[in-house]
Amino acid sequence: MTPLAWLAIGLLVLVLLAIGLGAWRLRALSHRVGSFECGARRAGAAGAPWVAGIAHYGVGRIDWWRLWSVSIRPARTWSRYDLVIAGREPFVGDGPDTYLVRCRYHGQDFELTMSRAAYEGLASWLEAAPPGRRNVVV
Structure with a gap:
């Protein structure tokens, strides 16, 4: 086999490995x-695309991972005590049981x-x- 063929096989193996890991x-x-x-997306970015993800409750925090990524760390982490739900409404486009939730964390708004x-x-x-730490508006 030529060196170019070995290179192509090596690249194919790496791509398949990355897909499997993901x-x-x-x-x-x-x-x-x-x-x-x-x-998730930044608030006020009506034309901005949504980034699909998975959130997970941790001890005193929520970790959020991008759906398609190879990172082993969450893309965002929100502390339970600083996360504020500012509002919610039905989200048109994903079905009747989906909500758009407006949030605030350390002065930054996001949806x-x-x-x-x-x-x-x-x-x-x-x-x-705990008492004094409830941050739900709606």
């Missing part, structure tokens, strides 16, 4: 207890999309914080 990561994240599908069950879980989780 699929394993996605499965591991989505099958954790306390995980839910959650899209999340999630199922009704995921929103109810998030609101309950924030409301169950």
Whole structure:
């Protein structure tokens, strides 16, 4: 075989390995207890695309991972005590049981999309914080 053929085989193996790693990561994240599908974008960016992701409840925080990434670290982490739900409304386009949730964290506004069950879980989780730390507006 020529060196070019070996190079092509090596690149193919690397691509397949990256795809396999991404699929394993996605499965591991989505099958954790306390995980839910959650899209995110900056607030006020109506034309900006949504970034699909998976959020997971941690101890006193929510970690959010991009859906398609090979990173082993969350793209965002929001502390339970600093995350504020500023509002919610039905999200048109993803079905009747999807909400657009407006949030604020350290003065930065952003939006999340999630199922009704995921929103109810998030609101309950924030409301169950110790007294004086409840940050649910809606």
